[in-house]
Amino acid sequence: MGIRTLIVMLVASILLIAYLATRDTYSLFLPGLLQGAALTAQITVLGCLLAVAMAILSALGKLYGPTPIRWLANLYIEIFRGTSALVQLFWLFFVLPQFGVSLDPFAVAVLGLGLNIGAYGAECVRGAIQSVARGQWEAATALNMTRIQMLRRIILPQAFIAMIPPWGNLFIELLKSTALVSLITLSDLAFKAQQMNQTTMKTIPIFTLVLLIYLVLSLLITIGMRLLEQRAAKGLARGRTA
Incomplete structure (x- = not known):
């Protein structure tokens, strides 16, 4: 579905919400x-930021970190992918205080959902990085780049485009x-x-x-990710022709 169609739906x-707001039954x-919805949006935005950070760190740790870091990255990914998000929220909110760690409900919501989605996102990041053609790695090696330079200048900009569609779903x-x-x-x-309702x-x-x-909230996310994908693709195209 194109961006114009999504914007029309948005x-x-x-407009339908605005119309219903004029009806007494709905305006109440x-x-x-x-x-x-404002609180939902706040949790979503902050949770997404945490999820992206955790996904990138854990994916890079899993791929290129020393053995302890790889072990921790795999442990995080498998635990948060293999258990229910509801159980994770309950554990953070009700169980952690038994160990002397009490968190605000808002912090628990952001932390729990961000860590949960970040574990799924880590596999998206890993797959996108590994999908970059081997020749790109070889060319970067021939230029005597360090691994950090390879990732920052060559690999991640190309992998970023492949990450965007699955991240939109997440x-x-x-x-x-x-x-x-x-x-x-x-x-x-x-x-x-x-x-x-009660x-x-x-x-x-x-x-x-x-x-x-x-x-409306989901359409805003979808449109934003589509625009980001288009911009990233244009930027990569300019980089290849430069």
Whole structure:
């Protein structure tokens, strides 16, 4: 699906929300849901930043680190990929205090979801790096570059383009996973919707708005990643012709 189509869908979704906001049945719930959506967006953005950082560090550690670093990188990836995100959130929020480490619910949400998605992202980063043609490594070696120089100047710029599509999917997965943070006392979008539904039983208007808000957020992520992919591809093309 092209960017123009995605933008049309985004605008249509926003206009539909604006229209529903003029209806009494829906306008009653929209302000509270938007408050929850703001918290959801904050967790998503910070969680994505943590996920990218952890993915890059763990992928590089797994590929090129000394044995202890490789062992730690593999341990992190397998633990966070092999267990439920919900269990990880519960463990960070309810179990860590038993060891004297108490974290704010917001910090737990960012940390738990960021580490979870980062473990999946590490494999995306590893695969993208290894997909770069062997000739690129050989050319960099012929130029007497160090491994850090190879990665920074030759390999990672090419691998970056291959990483973008799967990272877009992972960011959307993180967005949807934020619904789990309502179980650790955070008033995110899902929590607000559940509260409103329990007190008013107006299921249709509440969850129609929730669906549209999640759609808007996911479309913003998709459009942003598509634009980033296009810009990165143009930059790489200019570099090859320079």
